[in-house]
Amino acid sequence: MNTPATPSTPTEAARPDGPSVRIGALVPLSRPGWVEAGQHLLAGLQLGVREANDAGGIEGRPLELVVRDTAADPRKAEAAVDELAAMGVAALVGEYHSVVARGAAARADALGVPFLCSSAVLDALTEQPTEWVARLAPAQSHGWRIYADFLLAAGHSRIAVAAEPTVYWRSGTRILRDHLAPRGATLIELDARALTPGAVCDALAAQHATAVLLLAGHPEPAVPIVRALRRDQRLADILVGAPAGQPEFAEWAALLGDDGTGIPFLRYLPERLTALGVRIEKALRERLAEAPSFVAFEGYDAIAVLADVLRSHGTDRVRTAEAWSRVSVEGTRGKIQFSRVPGIGVWQWAWPPVQVVDRDPARPDRFRELHAPATA
Known part of the structure; x- marks a missing residue:
């Protein structure tokens, strides 16, 4: 496997100019985390960032991924959220392990930082309903x-x-x-x-x-x-x-x-990918040097959603959180929209293909x- 464990940089392709719009990425890249899942997630996130920048970035500014390894440790994830929030990231994205994502979601909610959870499925991602967190993966139930x-x-x-x-x-x-x-x-x-x-x-x-x-x-x-x-x-x-x-x-x-x-x-894949999905599958396969898992597609789709929200509503955190209900993005596995689902405290794509x-x-x-x- 040749997936880089570093964030995408503006030198990967022709990029917009100006100060970058930072997205904090939470990914398990070391044990006891599921490293292979983390590598696939990161590959999808990085590809999404590259494509967003190839399309002009965010209001002429490049999108930058700032990656932090959670190692399947909720405390590491919480510390990473604190650090990334202090750095001024526009939003947070990622995480595979449910218990880790729950810790990250709680901190994001407390600090007022939008968090788009790509891959964790635990129903109770937050203890109370929150406007700050949305999720792509289907709820475990x-x-x-x-x-x-x-x-x-x-x-x-x-x-x-x-x-x-x-x-x-x-x-x-x-x-x-x-x-x-x-x-x-x-x-x-x-x-x-x-x-x-x-x-x-x-x-x-x-x-x-x-x-x-x-x-x-x-x-x-x-x-x-x-x-x-x-x-x-x-x-x-x-x-x-x-x-x-x-x-x-x-x-x-x-x-x-x-x-x-x-x-x-x-x-969490359909019987047949969308036309976008077919193209992204090929690109992910090249990046990973193996067939991409559904987790890689979740990573790509997460960046596609965030890029659309940031272009449409600006980089202010409050406006991003207010935009979850208005998302309508063509992803690799179908149209992504968020709604409120009974028993789920976050904005939820209901439902991805299963x-x-x-x-x-x-x-x-x-x-x-x-x-x-x-x-x-």
């Missing part, structure tokens, strides 16, 4: 209910989760339970942090589960659990799933090979669409 419907349609009624006890995974478990139980399915909870991979297999066999979902970090403990499952003859027919999207990235395939195929996960896909066992570098809601 939306995507994970679609995943639960996929499981039910496939005939699964005894579904286990091997989950770590964190806010994000607990939220996912609750969403699944609340959706599955009224429809006659049983959700079996296993502690992925306390149990060894072998013990997880023993519990699944004893409980006669037909599906197990990996609500756990990558690569640990998700990868060892998958290896154990694939080698346990008692569980030869069990469906292994990963709704949070761990199999999306090349690292998953590199670590697991054939063991990592046939594991359904949520992907698919359930897996890596094709016959072609591990290809994805198969298994399920998509009719409205996607």
